Amino acid sequence: MINRRLLALMLQPLMRDRRRLLLAFILLLTATAMDVLGPWLIKHYIDTYLVPRDLRVEPLALLLVLYVVSQGLAALGRYLQTLYFARIALDAVHALRRRVFRHVMHLPQHVHDATPTGEMVARVTNDTDDLRELYVEFLATVLQNLMLLIGILIAMALMDIKLMLIAATLIPVAAVIIWGYQRVSGPAAMEVRRLRAGQNARINEAIGGMSVLQAFNQTERFRMRYHDLNVAQYHARLHTIRISALLLRSALDLVGVIILAALLIGYGADSLVDGAEIGVLYAFVTWLGRVSEPLIEITQRFNIFQQAGVAGTRLLSLLDRPRAASGNDHRAIESADYQLESLTFRHHGAERHTLEDITLEIPEGRFIGLVGPTGSGKSTLLDLLGGLQPVTGGRLLLDGRPIETLAPSVINTVMASVPQEPFIRSTTLRDNLLMGIEADESAMARAIDEAQLRELIDRLPDGLETPLGERGLTLSTGERQLLALARALLRQPRILLLDEATASVDSLTESRLNRALAALKGRVTMVVVAHRLSTVAGADEVVVMQTGHITERGAPRQLLENPGGDYYRLWHQSPAVNG
Template sequence: MTGVQPPPGGSTLREGLAVVRRGIAGQRGWFSVAVLGATVYGVMTGLTAWAIGWTVQEAVAPAIAAGRATGAQLWFVGGVLSAVVVVNVVGVIGRRLAGGIAMYNLGAQYRRDVTRQYLRLPLSWHHRHPSGQLLSNANADVEATWNIFAPLPMAIGVVVMLAFGIVQMLVVDPFLALVGLTVFPMLFAANVAFQRAMSPRMTRAQQLRADVSEVAHESFEAALVVKSLGREDHETERFRAVADELRDANIEVGRTRGRFDPAIESIPTLGTLAVLLVGTHRVRSGGLTAAEVVQVAYLFSITAFPVRALGWVLGELPRSVVGWRRVSAVLDATGAMAHGDRHLPRGRASAVAAESVSYAYEIETEEGQPTVNPAVVDVTLAIPAGATVALVGPTGSGKSTLANLLMRLVDPDSGVVLIDEVDLREVRRGGVSEVAALVPQQTFLFDDTVRGNVTLGSPHDDATVWRALEVAHAAAFVRRLADGLDTRVGERGASLSGGQRQRVALARAVIRDPQLLILDDATSAVDPSVEQAILSRLRAASSGTTVVVVAYRMATVLLADEVVYVEEGHVVDHGTHAELLGRCAGYEGLVTAYAREAAERAAITSAEEVSR
């Protein structure tokens, strides 16, 4: 989505008008009120010229002729002009208020739509799109799409002003009107040149806003890596480079506007001067009165403004188009998971099976060509209801991907995944998460209380929350927190240690009493003794639950009823720990490495205790 270039100007205009039509259809009521207000403004602005001419004719000219003005004449002039101004102000308020509401409603609606689509799309789609770009889609691109609705009602309303003013000028004096109207072709030509110059510059600036968001988000997300490796200066320079590009692009937009604005603003002034010059000659020859010249000159000055207002709309079109392209790329994204209407059985542990399942990640080469990275290859697996199964294998062997497939976070490229003999593709939306829970490798906590992070808004009472925390071996440290369950944990749980975050995440899964519980190295940040206590409690508490554990420690492996050994995306062997030790060389080598690591860690701990 970075690098989207606009097609030729005509296509941009067509796309922009299509976006406008879509927005009007979505906010028809408020937009109609805004256009009505703009129309009142346009008509009353035109009537202001008539009122000025009429008061000059009926009050000012007689006062000048008499050499004095009476109180009645002053009240007459003030009353007429005040009435016109008051109605005009009502139109302006209606236009701006309703137009603003329409614009902000559209922004809110499409931010919700984009976010909802993000949540619908599978992880495989998110793997291919940077988070910074997605943030830009939901924020800057939605805003750019609908900002055109700020000047749009006024532009439509001033078309009425333009027509009204031209008709009035022609009625007063056709010749003088034609003199003034000769500048309109010049204004239109200048605006066309302005749009052609601005379109590519505004498009580039909008694209760079997304790039800045992407780099900033990546730098903030990697704050721990950046600081621990001393790369602050490098990241600062990387952000500076893209921020400077955006600055230069915005300066170029301003520079282009600065070149055109004086010329466009001066053309109506030249027209007004021409009208006054010719009008003065016509007054001397008796063809017009001074009041009529004043009326035509004022009408001309206010009819030149609508052309400029239309230019504001045309100036927003390129940004609106590029913003909509980025937003619609998300809304129209394919790959959203299809769902059926079947329900999974409730109330007992679930049996899980994978039949000839394969899955590969799509990645892009430096040349931008798509390629695939196989992660799971032709896996067939059957896990009985109520069993505890350990997935074991070297790093990068496909264990986490297999866990994601069992939860239907992604769909297999081939083969089927079944829970209780039901193909997960046939399950209704949300059906899998009602019976299964996953605790992933990377623990995520919301900037909320401990209670909020465990319940995630579900209606669980505090007693249930504490029971889940007990199972996850987290109750003790939560009680020591300043506010207990009401303690806010900070963004991503920043106020807790890694092991504490993992235990809160475990409680979050346990409280849902899942029929299938998948733990993807979910206890890696806790001590082995604590891990063994957690797993023992889980096993005791989950007698009605099937447990799948991605295991790296012997304590975890030994608690399993069955071990599945995975290598390079294939299930190489499965059986009990003792069976695999005797027949699977890869498993034996891995277990030996685990045992060696555990022995070394125990030796270090013992030495530290002796030294103390």
């Protein structure tokens, strides 16, 4: 259903360049006037010169020149107004796509976690592209044909009001057909859109996990799942095509033929009574074809309007999702320390808390290790410390201030993180290291050395200029982790958060990461989530977590002296405690 908000979303971008829009409209009016003038000139020629057999050269030559000039101006006007409307449409879509993408970049983490990547991509690309079709194909066509329709009706009325009224009956019939088409095709168009988003999500899922699918012999199962979606979308699209074929051109062509018959009958009656002119009949038959054609063009483009309405509804549902809350405290961080006071957290839509009653102090420069079994809440706590998730209970203070009150730019100036699965672009190693910031060669060299990445760079054929391929697949898992650490250190952070940085690396890479952490100890506030307990063996304090609670904390050596403790048990159960 098209409502005011949806119309505003679809039409507001067009009003950004009103001057160009006004010029396009003037060109449209000019082209329409010249278009309508053509049949009137031929009518004048038939009734004034051809029927009376007055074949003087001068007036006929003048009529010919006027006809050629009018049609030339009509063609030029249509060409120019098409260019202007296309430029306006492209600018509008450009602005809308930037708005949607900017909003996506600021959505809370739980929205991205719950939304398949393919569906989010479809919102930003396919749905905005459907609005481009609305601007280029629908609005330009509707305005052009609407102006032509009005001009033709005015010319008909000036020539013969009775015949004009007969021809005008096509308009309310077309309105009824359009209304019926909208009612029937709306749900079908929504289903097509839903299935296409599902296809994008399935393709993205399959390509992203291709190695796993092949390793577990699941490619055929995923192919069949995609095949089922493809077949469903095929039938949904076929349904929309059948609706369009029945209610658009076929129905209007039939109505046009009926009205043409009525027009001929009406003309015949007039000719018996008043002796109607042959030129009038020619003009009306020509204009009737041009009345029918604009209506057909408008109704045929209405499926684009329908699809744009569906796309706009989906975009509105995305834009209506509130952005991640961010504070407006722009004061610089003076002390990179944390205080957690009875902190609780529950994921969006979850029934149970992920973290409960977490009380902890992390002084500046302290190295804290977070350990515990899978699902104990370690990574969630790290997300809270990084400001990626909102605090739902208790307090989390950074520099003595609630972290939710701090502006993201303030947090980003002092904090860097190394996730378990580093984000690597397909560009060069240098681009991945800088990731949008500026740094001189000496700063880059220092970060590379601190992250133990020098050996890798010396081994690569083009050094820092070596392309890394899609998701950095030319690097090993450990090398990607070292690159992520170097990227973080290049920002010279005062707080460093690492999530399972050694979970999937070999012993040599782990020892390099451990040496890098040891070199940072005391200089940077570090919170490290680790399954390999040897990674946090040098920590100032280890915090053991179980099912969202802190069950034990203390220096590693102190915790190992308690045979009944959770850390002692984890140490002796871990296969990697000795590297």
